[in-house]
Amino acid sequence: xxxxxxxxxVWHEGHVDRAARRSLLxxxxxxxxxxxxxxxxxxxxxxxxxxxxxxxxxxAYVLDGDNLRHGLNKNLGFSAEDRxxxxxxxxxxxxxxxxxxxxxxxxxxxxxxADRDAVRExxxxxxxxxxxxxxxxxxxxxxxRDPKGLYAKARAGQIRGFTGVDDPYEPPPDPELxxxxxxxxxxxxxxxxxxxLEKHGLLRAT
Amino acid sequence: xxxxxxxxxVWHEGHVDRAARRSLLxxxxxxxxxxxxxxxxxxxxxxxxxxxxxxxxxxAYVLDGDNLRHGLNKNLGFSAEDRxxxxxxxxxxxxxxxxxxxxxxxxxxxxxxADRDAVRExxxxxxxxxxxxxxxxxxxxxxxRDPKGLYAKARAGQIRGFTGVDDPYEPPPDPELxxxxxxxxxxxxxxxxxxxLEKHGLLRAT
Numbered sequence: 001x002x003x004x005x006x007x008x009x010v011w012h013e014g015h016v017d018r019a020a021r022r023s024l025l026x027x028x029x030x031x032x033x034x035x036x037x038x039x040x041x042x043x044x045x046x047x048x049x050x051x052x053x054x055x056x057x058x059x060a061y062v063l064d065g066d067n068l069r070h071g072l073n074k075n076l077g078f079s080a081e082d083r084x085x086x087x088x089x090x091x092x093x094x095x096x097x098x099x100x101x102x103x104x105x106x107x108x109x110x111x112x113x114a115d116r117d118a119v120r121e122x123x124x125x126x127x128x129x130x131x132x133x134x135x136x137x138x139x140x141x142x143x144x145r146d147p148k149g150l151y152a153k154a155r156a157g158q159i160r161g162f163t164g165v166d167d168p169y170e171p172p173p174d175p176e177l178x179x180x181x182x183x184x185x186x187x188x189x190x191x192x193x194x195x196x197l198e199k200h201g202l203l204r205a206t
Numbered sequence: 207x208x209x210x211x212x213x214x215x216v217w218h219e220g221h222v223d224r225a226a227r228r229s230l231l232x233x234x235x236x237x238x239x240x241x242x243x244x245x246x247x248x249x250x251x252x253x254x255x256x257x258x259x260x261x262x263x264x265x266a267y268v269l270d271g272d273n274l275r276h277g278l279n280k281n282l283g284f285s286a287e288d289r290x291x292x293x294x295x296x297x298x299x300x301x302x303x304x305x306x307x308x309x310x311x312x313x314x315x316x317x318x319x320a321d322r323d324a325v326r327e328x329x330x331x332x333x334x335x336x337x338x339x340x341x342x343x344x345x346x347x348x349x350x351r352d353p354k355g356l357y358a359k360a361r362a363g364q365i366r367g368f369t370g371v372d373d374p375y376e377p378p379p380d381p382e383l384x385x386x387x388x389x390x391x392x393x394x395x396x397x398x399x400x401x402x403l404e405k406h407g408l409l410r411a412t
Contacts, residue, residue: 013250013253014253014272015253015256015268016256016257016260016266020260020261021260021265024260024263024265025265044219047219047220047221050221050222051222054222054226054227054230055226057230059227059230059231059265059306059307060222061302061305061306062221063302066220067302067305071298071301071302071328072295072298072299072302075291085281089278089295092277092278093278093299093302095277096267096269096273096277096278096299096303097302097303097306099267099273100265100267100303100308101265102306102308122277
């Protein structure tokens with residue numbers, strides 16, 4: 001980009017507006033918030049959607065435990081207070097990503113309704129879409145999958161406060177989408193998610 | 207985008223790789239970290255660069271006090287510990303944005319070398335560019351500008367711990383760029399910044 005020269009710079013006090021970002025990216029930033037029990041399939045759905053969107057020329061990015069718990073939130077534990085702060089920070093980062101124009105996919109158990117609702121309100125106040133996706137896989141199925149053996153450890157009492165075993169999961173009363181990953185194929189699930197994005201205008205610039 | 211159908215979805219365990227993002231955005235994600243005294247011109251430079259880049263089809267985004275201090279970092283004060291945590295969180299968010307492919311511009315006084323160096327190390331470990339820009343405006347000039355009257359309040363003892371008055375600013379010993387915004391015009395400053403991005407490969411996909 002050797003032709004980028006600052007010939008008409010004016011004094012700017014603030015951000016580029018969202019319309020310019022939408023036009024640049026041919027999409028509208030927003031957050032798709034996956035919630036559900038451990039091993040319900042949230043990450044698989046989020047990453048599959050991320051791959052599909054990027055292949056189709058859309059900018060999507062997954063926020064998950066791997067890039068948050070070991071980084072931004074590494075100084076948080078699992079007390080009730082720290083769990084709430086964990087979700088609050090993730091919600092704030094998602095809002096920034098959405099503001100930047102990115103289709104932001106978050107994959108966290110996020111078991112408490114109040115914490116998720118606070119993130120929804122944060123997006124509403126900023127005029128940004130927040131699409132809650134409930135990955136409604138029955139606990140028996142999640143426990144059978146259990147790729148990391150965490151349910152087994154929780155049942156054996158080696159992990160305390162494990163969602164679905166000895167800590168509650170509060171299902172969303174009114175999510176934008178409910179997905180049964182145990183009944184639909186992965187491509188069908190992802191098609192539903194693409195439909196959700198289309199319905200809420202995230203795949204359009206205006 | 208009605209032609210987006212998930213026909214060949216495979217099971218994905220992780221993120222889209224960076225090469226795919228670079229190719230999509232025709233740029234390489236990285237962080238440009240502006241540091242300098244209050245009123246040194248950091249935000250003006252960051253926003254002017256953001257506007258220029260977006261106008262030229264590049265995805266850039268400014269992280270600054272307005273979108274961080276009142277959001278992600280609203281539960282932090284101005285103790286030494288909280289200041290360090292403030293910069294740590296900003297650094298983690300910048301790393302996530304850079305990982306997503308965004309040219310990330312941060313505008314914070316960030317007076318302490320150790321805090322900035324920790325953010326540099328975070329990027330180095332993640333294989334992401336970190337370009338420190340020292341906005342080296344003399345304190346007398348900053349104090350004369352003083353658009354919010356903060357230097358005046360600090361001199362009058364109404365604000366304590368104000369960088370440049372009664373709290374130290376530690377200049378970067380080896381920044382990627384030093385800018386004298388009091389000697390160069392704004393367009394010349396922005397041209398230098400574009401040159402910096404070109405030099406470090408952020409405006410190329412590979």
